[in-house]
Amino acid sequence: MSEEPRPAGDIGKQRIEALSDGIYAIALTLLVLELKLPPLAEHATNADLGRALSDLLPKILSWVLSFWVMAILWLSQVRIYHLVHSLSHTMVRLELLQLACVSLMPFSTALVGEHGNLPAGAAVYAGNMLAVAVTGALRTRELLHQPHVHAKPIDDTLRRALNRRAYGLPACALTAFVLAFFVPGWNMLAMAGMVLMPPLRRA
Amino acid sequence: MSEEPRPAGDIGKQRIEALSDGIYAIALTLLVLELKLPPLAEHATNADLGRALSDLLPKILSWVLSFWVMAILWLSQVRIYHLVHSLSHTMVRLELLQLACVSLMPFSTALVGEHGNLPAGAAVYAGNMLAVAVTGALRTRELLHQPHVHAKPIDDTLRRALNRRAYGLPACALTAFVLAFFVPGWNMLAMAGMVLMPPLRRA
Amino acid sequence: MSEEPRPAGDIGKQRIEALSDGIYAIALTLLVLELKLPPLAEHATNADLGRALSDLLPKILSWVLSFWVMAILWLSQVRIYHLVHSLSHTMVRLELLQLACVSLMPFSTALVGEHGNLPAGAAVYAGNMLAVAVTGALRTRELLHQPHVHAKPIDDTLRRALNRRAYGLPACALTAFVLAFFVPGWNMLAMAGMVLMPPLRRA
Amino acid sequence: MSEEPRPAGDIGKQRIEALSDGIYAIALTLLVLELKLPPLAEHATNADLGRALSDLLPKILSWVLSFWVMAILWLSQVRIYHLVHSLSHTMVRLELLQLACVSLMPFSTALVGEHGNLPAGAAVYAGNMLAVAVTGALRTRELLHQPHVHAKPIDDTLRRALNRRAYGLPACALTAFVLAFFVPGWNMLAMAGMVLMPPLRRA
Numbered sequence: 170m171s172e173e174p175r176p177a178g179d180i181g182k183q184r185i186e187a188l189s190d191g192i193y194a195i196a197l198t199l200l201v202l203e204l205k206l207p208p209l210a211e212h213a214t215n216a217d218l219g220r221a222l223s224d225l226l227p228k229i230l231s232w233v234l235s236f237w238v239m240a241i242l243w244l245s246q247v248r249i250y251h252l253v254h255s256l257s258h259t260m261v262r263l264e265l266l267q268l269a270c271v272s273l274m275p276f277s278t279a280l281v282g283e284h285g286n287l288p289a290g291a292a293v294y295a296g297n298m299l300a301v302a303v304t305g306a307l308r309t310r311e312l313l314h315q316p317h318v319h320a321k322p323i324d325d326t327l328r329r330a331l332n333r334r335a336y337g338l339p340a341c342a343l344t345a346f347v348l349a350f351f352v353p354g355w356n357m358l359a360m361a362g363m364v365l366m367p368p369l370r371r372a
Numbered sequence: 373m374s375e376e377p378r379p380a381g382d383i384g385k386q387r388i389e390a391l392s393d394g395i396y397a398i399a400l401t402l403l404v405l406e407l408k409l410p411p412l413a414e415h416a417t418n419a420d421l422g423r424a425l426s427d428l429l430p431k432i433l434s435w436v437l438s439f440w441v442m443a444i445l446w447l448s449q450v451r452i453y454h455l456v457h458s459l460s461h462t463m464v465r466l467e468l469l470q471l472a473c474v475s476l477m478p479f480s481t482a483l484v485g486e487h488g489n490l491p492a493g494a495a496v497y498a499g500n501m502l503a504v505a506v507t508g509a510l511r512t513r514e515l516l517h518q519p520h521v522h523a524k525p526i527d528d529t530l531r532r533a534l535n536r537r538a539y540g541l542p543a544c545a546l547t548a549f550v551l552a553f554f555v556p557g558w559n560m561l562a563m564a565g566m567v568l569m570p571p572l573r574r575a
Numbered sequence: 576m577s578e579e580p581r582p583a584g585d586i587g588k589q590r591i592e593a594l595s596d597g598i599y600a601i602a603l604t605l606l607v608l609e610l611k612l613p614p615l616a617e618h619a620t621n622a623d624l625g626r627a628l629s630d631l632l633p634k635i636l637s638w639v640l641s642f643w644v645m646a647i648l649w650l651s652q653v654r655i656y657h658l659v660h661s662l663s664h665t666m667v668r669l670e671l672l673q674l675a676c677v678s679l680m681p682f683s684t685a686l687v688g689e690h691g692n693l694p695a696g697a698a699v700y701a702g703n704m705l706a707v708a709v710t711g712a713l714r715t716r717e718l719l720h721q722p723h724v725h726a727k728p729i730d731d732t733l734r735r736a737l738n739r740r741a742y743g744l745p746a747c748a749l750t751a752f753v754l755a756f757f758v759p760g761w762n763m764l765a766m767a768g769m770v771l772m773p774p775l776r777r778a
Numbered sequence: 779m780s781e782e783p784r785p786a787g788d789i790g791k792q793r794i795e796a797l798s799d800g801i802y803a804i805a806l807t808l809l810v811l812e813l814k815l816p817p818l819a820e821h822a823t824n825a826d827l828g829r830a831l832s833d834l835l836p837k838i839l840s841w842v843l844s845f846w847v848m849a850i851l852w853l854s855q856v857r858i859y860h861l862v863h864s865l866s867h868t869m870v871r872l873e874l875l876q877l878a879c880v881s882l883m884p885f886s887t888a889l890v891g892e893h894g895n896l897p898a899g900a901a902v903y904a905g906n907m908l909a910v911a912v913t914g915a916l917r918t919r920e921l922l923h924q925p926h927v928h929a930k931p932i933d934d935t936l937r938r939a940l941n942r943r944a945y946g947l948p949a950c951a952l953t954a955f956v957l958a959f960f961v962p963g964w965n966m967l968a969m970a971g972m973v974l975m976p977p978l979r980r981a
Contacts, residue, residue: 184799184856190387191597191803194394198402198475199807206483218492236475240468247387265849272807272845280815289827393590394800397597401605401678409686421695439678443671450590596793600800604808604881612889624898642881646874653793 179255179318185264186250192268193243199275200232200239203282228282231294234357235278237364239271242301245334249309253318259311260318267304273297281357291353292346298360299342309335338363382458382521388467389453395471396446402478403435403442406485431485434497437560438481440567442474445504448537452512456521462514463521470507476500484560494556495549501563502545512538541566585661585724591670592656598674599649605681606638606645609688634688637700640763641684643770645677648707651740655715659724665717666724673710679703687763697755697762704766705748715741744769788864788927794873795859801877802852808884809841809848812891837891840903843966844887846973848880851910854943858918862927868920869927876913882906890966900962901955907969908951918944946975 206221256264277297284290309331313323323331341362348356409424459467480500487493512534516526526534544565551559612627662670683703690696715737719729729737747768754762815830865873886906893899918940922932932940950971957965 180853180856180860184795186387187390187796187799188803188852190390191394191600191800192807194391194597195398195804195807197471198395198398198478199811201475201479202402204476204479206486209487213487213490215490215492218487218490222492222496233472236472240472243391244383244464244468247383251383261853265853268806269842269845269849272810273813275807276810276813283815284818284822284827287822287824287827289824289831293831389590390593393593394597394803397594397800398601400674401598401601401681404678404682405605407679407682409689412690416690416693418693418695421690421693425695425699436675439675443675446594447586447667447671450586454586592793593796596796597800600797601804603877604801604804604884607881607885608808610882610885612892615893619893619896621896621898624893624896628898628902639878642878646878649797650789650870650874653789657789 179257180261181255182250182253185256185261189243189246189264189268192272193239196271196274197236197239200235200278202275203279204228204232227285231278231282231285234360235274238298238360239274241364242271242305245305249312249331252320252323253312254320255318257311257315257318260308260315263304263308263311267301267308270297270300270304274301285357286354288350288353291349291356295342295345295349295356295360298363299339299346302338302342302363306335306339334366337366341366382460383464384458385453385456388459388464392446392449392467392471395475396442399474399477400439400442403438403481405478406482407431407435430488434481434485434488437563438477441501441563442477444567445474445508448508452515452534455523455526456515457523458521460514460518460521463511463518466507466511466514470504470511473500473503473507477504488560489557491553491556494552494559498545498549498552498559498563501566502542502549505541505545505566509538509542537569540569544569585663586667587661588656588659591662591667595649595652595670595674598678599645602677602680603642603645606641606684608681609634609685610638633691637684637688637691640766641680644704644766645680647770648677648711651711655718655737658726658729659718660726661724663717663721663724666714666721669710669714669717673707673714676703676706676710680707691763692760694756694759697759698752701748701751701755701762701766704769705745705752708744708748708769712741712745740772743772747772788866789870790864791859791862794865794870798852798855798873798877801881802848805880805883806845806848809844809887811884812837812888813841836894840887840891840894843969844883847907847969848883850973851880851914854914858921858940861929861932862921863929864927866920866924866927869917869924872913872917872920876910876917879906879909879913883910894966895963897959897962900958900965904951904954904958904965904969907972908948908955911947911951911972915944915948943975947972950975 204225206218206225209217209221253260274297277294280290281294285294312318313328313331316322341359344362345356345359348359407428409421409428412420412424456463477500480497483493484497488497515521516531516534544562547565548559548562551562610631612624612631615623615627659666680703683700686696687700691700718724719734719737747765750768751762751765754765813834815827815834818826818830862869883906886903889899890903894903921927922937922940925931950968953971954965954968957968
């Protein structure tokens with residue numbers, strides 16, 4: 170929309186925001202497809218149904234965790250894109266890479282809901298989170314090094330807050346990934362830091 | 373888009389509107405995935421197909437009810453967001469919480485279509501509606517307490533209409549939830565109030 | 576966005592356009608989920624795969640027809656909404672009703688792909704198209720009767736073109752619906768009129 | 779949005795961009811639905827899960843290739859639509875045709891992930907890519923022939939870059955299609971040119 174000249178390769182942020190909103194919306198909604206009752210007998214009683222529902226509990230927990238983490242990632246992206254008016258070629262590539270990892274989340278959420286007690290299941294899930302967090306950190310790094318895309322100057326307090334988040338999220342995810350091989354399932358507690366980290370209020 | 377200073381933590385409403393529209397669109401469309409004919413024999417007759425279609429009737433009814441309620445919720449959100457220019461940090465959190473509940477609706481619609489005659493099935497469905505209605509009511513409450521996000525002053529008539537809706541919807545859903553344990557299936561009639569409640573014409 | 580006063584109950588068109596685009600996008604994409612190969616044997620040959628693919632042909636034909644019709648419906652809606660700046664309460668209701676019918680299309684497309692040779696299957700599909708066409712016609716009728724929502728005056732040539740389309744689409748769909756009971760499968764040829772009808776170039 | 783008169787049949791680009799973003803977002807996310815573990819035994823060991831995950835490798839590779847190609851197609855479309863302010867009737871038709879082919883990608887990705895070693899599987903996948911590339915090339919051709927839709931004049935350097943891409947992508951896809959009948963699976967390497975082709979930095 171803006172008519173100011175842009176360096177070759179930059180693109181406006183509107184379309185990539187629209188694609189992101191679409192992919193997050195779908196990935197968030199597809200998470201629920203994993204919550205499926207096994208077929209019950211024709212004349213199932215209320216107790217049968219209650220038991221089937223409580224058997225879903227691990228899947229419900231992994232749904233809650235994934236929804237929460239993805240909502241926080243989306244919110245970070247909203248705040249970060251508020252700081253820029255367009256995206257450099259590298260930022261677009263990193264964003265598309267992150268969206269690929271986000272679209273994988275329903276797969277790894279299903280995996281951890283079914284096999285979260287096995288190292289391979291827990292590691293795939295934490296590895297997916299790690300990939301999302303690392304691409305996010307690289308995007309923040311690129312953003313801070315490209316002052317020509319900034320919508321307004323970024324002061325030092327905000328720069329520090331951005332860096333803290335950019336390195337804090339991968340650190341939590343890496344911890345969860347390593348612990349997956351030793352205490353699968355419980356390793357997810359390492360993600361708590363990700364969820365509890367103070368949001369980017371200033372952005 | 374607006375350049376006026378915003379309190380720390382507030383975000384513009386465009387992106388959250390886009391995410392909501394996406395999640396509602398997907399959840400509304402996924403409802404239909406439950407409408408699936410059982411596989412018929414190779415040379416099924418027209419009568420076989422007619423019978424299979426009429427066996428779908430309970431699922432079709434729960435699809436209609438869910439579509440209707442979700443469309444009304446979406447419309448309320450449109451009217452409410454028309455009153456504000458940005459969202460406080462708390463409103464964003466409540467919105468994401470509500471979207472999580474909305475994205476669960478295809479799951480509980482499937483459940484009630486299959487087991488709506490059992491208390492557990494009817495209660496999960498009504499409980500999901502209750503969660504959506506309560507988060508909506510909290511959002512309205514927060515909105516009325518944050519005059520700095522209002523796009524224009526909210527007069528007393530509108531304030532009363534907003535409050536009536538905010539407390540009326542959870543009341544209907546709570547009634548449906550309690551009745552689920554006594555008259556499962558029929559308890560859904562309590563949702564009729566939700567559907568028939570006069571819309572927020574003034575917003 | 577516009578600040579002119581609106582009659583109570585009217586809403587801006589942006590959000591309903593966004594919801595529509597979402598629902599059409601999803602319904603169009605979900606159509607493809609029906610195109611599924613049956614599981615082949617472990618060491619299937621190229622001839623086995625070719626046979627399985629050609630068995631998909633009826634489903635592919637119904638996918639093409641549904642995609643085409645839905646794309647045309649979406650395009651009509653784009654052209655019609657270009658004529659207005661906001662929607663009356665009744666238009667919003669009709670739009671949501673039409674979106675419900677649109678979201679049913681993947682279900683009836685699947686049905687006709689599997690059982691299009693039976694009257695019940697062909698009738699459900701044509702009936703779904705009929706419901707979409709009738710709600711569209713009612714929306715056009717309401718639009719022409721609500722001059723206060725028009726973005727610019729609607730001249731007589733355009734009015735006639737709108738009316739011709741509004742009544743032509745339901746007429747084709749009704750013909751297909753009636754023929755479903757006599758020549759199931761072939762009745763779909765009556766939809767050709769829908770697809771070949773000249774588009775609303777002037778809108 | 780713009781109020782300048784448009785030739786009959788042209789439409790603004792906002793809605794078609796929104797529909798495209800939706801369809802790309804959904805098709806990109808549905809690709810993941812194919813990544814599904816076979817049900818494992820009740821007390822599966824970590825080695826069982828590891829084996830099941832590594833059996834997914836061909837599907838993961840086809841997911842990566844499809845995501846990458848579709849992300850590049852989306853990005854081309856973003857850059858191309860940046861050059862125009864509205865779309866001619868023919869461009870809209872070509873865009874909808876291309877979106878139909880894009881929405882087929884999850885089907886052909888699933889097919890190639892399962893049967894990429896058979897000519898029929900590899901040819902369907904490459905054929906789908908070819909259809910997407912050809913409709914894209916026709917769209918670019920139409921765009922260059924319709925100066926009245928250009929947002930600003932298109933200079934010769936850009937025109938050459940657009941033409942190079944428009945003919946380069948179908949050439950790669952056609953090569954992959956032909957090779958599918960001789961070296962199924964390996965034929966996909968011909969797509970590498972598509973992925974490595976320099977992006978439209980100037981657009």
